[in-house]
Amino acid sequence: MAAAENIPQPSRRISWFSMGNSKGFPPALAALMLAPLVLGLLIAFVQPVGQLLGTSLWHPDFTLGEYQRIAATPLYFRIIARTFILAASVTAIALLLGYPVALFLARLSGRRLTLATACIMLPLWTSVLVRSYAWIVILQRNGLLNTFLEWLGVIDAPLPLLYNQLAVVVAMTHVLLPYMILPIWAALRTMPRDLPLAAGSLGANGPRTFWHVVLPLSLPGVASGVLMVFILALGFYVTPALVGGAGTLMLATLIGQQTIELLNWPFAGALATVLLVATLVLVAAFNRFLGLDRKGAA
Amino acid sequence: MSLATAADCSQPDQSTLGGTVSIETIVKRYGAHSAVAGVDLEVARGEFVALLGPSGSGKTTLLMMIAGFEQPSEGAVRINGTDVSWLPPHRRDIGMVFQKYALFPHMTILDNVAFPLRMRGQAASTRRRDAIEALQLVGLDGMEKRLPGQLSGGQQQRVALARAIVFRPPVLLMDEPLGALDKKLRERMQIEIKRLQVSLGATVIYVTHDQEEALTMADRIAVMNQGRLEQVGTPIQLYEKPANAFVAGFIGETNLLEAAVLGASMGTCTLRLKDGSLVEATRASEAASTINRVVRIAVRPERIELRVAGEGRLPGVVEEIIYAGATLIYFVRAENVGTLTVRVPVQSPGLRPARGDRISLSWDASHALAY
Numbered sequence: 001m002a003a004a005e006n007i008p009q010p011s012r013r014i015s016w017f018s019m020g021n022s023k024g025f026p027p028a029l030a031a032l033m034l035a036p037l038v039l040g041l042l043i044a045f046v047q048p049v050g051q052l053l054g055t056s057l058w059h060p061d062f063t064l065g066e067y068q069r070i071a072a073t074p075l076y077f078r079i080i081a082r083t084f085i086l087a088a089s090v091t092a093i094a095l096l097l098g099y100p101v102a103l104f105l106a107r108l109s110g111r112r113l114t115l116a117t118a119c120i121m122l123p124l125w126t127s128v129l130v131r132s133y134a135w136i137v138i139l140q141r142n143g144l145l146n147t148f149l150e151w152l153g154v155i156d157a158p159l160p161l162l163y164n165q166l167a168v169v170v171a172m173t174h175v176l177l178p179y180m181i182l183p184i185w186a187a188l189r190t191m192p193r194d195l196p197l198a199a200g201s202l203g204a205n206g207p208r209t210f211w212h213v214v215l216p217l218s219l220p221g222v223a224s225g226v227l228m229v230f231i232l233a234l235g236f237y238v239t240p241a242l243v244g245g246a247g248t249l250m251l252a253t254l255i256g257q258q259t260i261e262l263l264n265w266p267f268a269g270a271l272a273t274v275l276l277v278a279t280l281v282l283v284a285a286f287n288r289f290l291g292l293d294r295k296g297a298a
Numbered sequence: 299m300s301l302a303t304a305a306d307c308s309q310p311d312q313s314t315l316g317g318t319v320s321i322e323t324i325v326k327r328y329g330a331h332s333a334v335a336g337v338d339l340e341v342a343r344g345e346f347v348a349l350l351g352p353s354g355s356g357k358t359t360l361l362m363m364i365a366g367f368e369q370p371s372e373g374a375v376r377i378n379g380t381d382v383s384w385l386p387p388h389r390r391d392i393g394m395v396f397q398k399y400a401l402f403p404h405m406t407i408l409d410n411v412a413f414p415l416r417m418r419g420q421a422a423s424t425r426r427r428d429a430i431e432a433l434q435l436v437g438l439d440g441m442e443k444r445l446p447g448q449l450s451g452g453q454q455q456r457v458a459l460a461r462a463i464v465f466r467p468p469v470l471l472m473d474e475p476l477g478a479l480d481k482k483l484r485e486r487m488q489i490e491i492k493r494l495q496v497s498l499g500a501t502v503i504y505v506t507h508d509q510e511e512a513l514t515m516a517d518r519i520a521v522m523n524q525g526r527l528e529q530v531g532t533p534i535q536l537y538e539k540p541a542n543a544f545v546a547g548f549i550g551e552t553n554l555l556e557a558a559v560l561g562a563s564m565g566t567c568t569l570r571l572k573d574g575s576l577v578e579a580t581r582a583s584e585a586a587s588t589i590n591r592v593v594r595i596a597v598r599p600e601r602i603e604l605r606v607a608g609e610g611r612l613p614g615v616v617e618e619i620i621y622a623g624a625t626l627i628y629f630v631r632a633e634n635v636g637t638l639t640v641r642v643p644v645q646s647p648g649l650r651p652a653r654g655d656r657i658s659l660s661w662d663a664s665h666a667l668a669y
Contacts, residue, residue, distance in 0.1 A: 195402060197394075201367075201387050202417060203417035203418055204413075217404060
């Protein structure tokens with residue numbers, strides 16, 4: 001009932017299912033439309049995550065043992081740290097590579113835009129598995145890159161390019177790059193074309209126009225891109241499992257081992273909780289400092 | 299707007315505001331199409347020139363070449379005598395006001411107005427002082443800390459104006475700056491901008507497609523059509539002595555009638571309209587003194603007199619009468635000629651026919667121009 005009072009209308013006879021005003025749906029209709037999604041999330045997300053969390057604390061009696069084990073074992077701490085460092089590196093590289101691409105895309109129109117969009121979207125529609133295997137083909141001992149370098153005479157023996165951190169970073173950056181490009185591109189596209197022109201007429205050269213006008217206005221896009229890539233990278237499973245080696249074990253792979261191979265659900269639950277909490281803390285901090293929800297490009 | 303103080307404030311540092319602009323046979327081609335096809339225009343110190351034309355006439359392209367956002371294919375732009383044709387926009391020192399304000403949404407009003415000063419390396423303290431002064435000029439003092447999104451359209455356009463004059467550019471360009479405002483606000487802003495321009499002595503080139511706006515504000519109007527200047531002149535010259543049928547039709551309301559030249563005498567000519575009526579008009583082109591040439595006669599609605607049938611030159615039937623406040627508008631259908639618009643002041647003592655009445659029309663030869 002309280003929600004219905006929010007509609008700023010003189011008439012009190014607004015039906016719960018008719019449009020109250022042009023700006024929003026009446027609350028009951030909005031709730032009805034949201035219901036399938038909420039229900040789906042409850043069944044497929046909240047319940048299993050909650051259960052996993054529960055398993056990590058009660059099996060069957062309450063214990064903090066699993067968490068103590070994580071805290072007491074340097075190996076697990078190293079894996080968590082490695083996961084965050086890898087995710088941060090991937091995010092940073094994706095930002096450096098993705099921003100210029102988004103800037104370039106934002107200036108295109110017509111057929112070139114269609115072509116460029118296809119180049120960005122096509123990898124997204126290709127399975128992560130395929131894209132990760134492609135990197136194995138390129139980086140393996142007798143792969144494309146080694147063969148090419150040997151043919152050039154730059155190296156005598158094949159370099160160990162695969163199954164190390166570098167391979168993981170390269171492959172993950174490639175897979176996640178579109179998630180960085182798209183939000184930045186969207187932010188740049190909505191920026192009125194007049195603004196850089198105005199900056200120019202007021203005395204700003206190209207670099208200063210970028211620094212004072214274009215970059216600040218694209219920050220919301222940068223923030224969403226960074227957040228999306230970082231969170232996806234934190235929980236990335238397939239690519240590190242394929243192109244990584246023993247020294248590149250990441251949190252998601254570890255959780256996978258614990259659930260599938262060792263069937264240690266309580267411990268997997270504890271690891272998953274650590275990952276979830278760390279992610280939430282980071283998102284909150286990020287939101288606070290970059291003001292994701294405040295700075296609109298409007 | 300506190301205009302008295304405005305003029306005083308601008309006195310100390312006699313600015314560069316109010317330079318000269320010469321446009322020399324400038325051409326802009328896009329492939330085979332010429333958006334601007336050879337325009338010459340001299341704008342004097344402190345002059346307000348309106349570029350007026352229908353959309354696609356090349357007026358905005360011309361403005362963009364003056365601003366430096368487009369490079370001319372031929373010709374040159376000179377500001378205070380210096381050729382700036384190949385300088386990038388940021389080195390031209392031109393103030394520009396855009397149709398959609400183009401304020402930086404992430405900066406406060408003060409930072410927006412101080413932006414050009416910051417780009418010129420001015421110290422923060424004098425930057426602030428000058429920006430506040432410019433905001434006072436446009437009547438927006440006290441708004442410094444707000445963001446553009448918190449201001450109304452009219453206020454945003456004033457901020458854009460303050461930002462364009464704060465660094466005292468030799469010339470101020472405006473690209474349909476009032477196009478996004480409603481009619482009432484637009485009319486008020488026209489007067490305010492005009493007063494500000496006069497008090498600052500600024501040179502302004504103002505693009506518009508609204509002829510009323512051009513007539514209200516401009517010292518001279520340059521009428522553009524298909525990439526060329528049709529006529530450049532004061533509002534009175536353009537209205538009273540349009541150089542050709544296009545200008546006559548574009549500036550103000552005009553009745554354009556086709557007629558064949560029967561004979562020409564001192565300054566005037568006799569013509570036959572399509573219904574056979576004989577009328578007189580002033581010769582305004584070579585064609586109008588060539589016997590048998592088909593020309594066009596332009597007559598303003600307020601210059602046509604309503605007469606009793608048979609007394610005037612051109613017979614017609616009153617099709618419609620509209621009461622428009624100060625004037626009555628008659629639509630009079632003349633057989634084979636078309637429908638003419640006639641405006642009569644409400645208080646005038648003349649003939650008041652009713653709808654369907656047969657009447658006749660006449661005009662003084664000096665008020666009808668034959669092209």
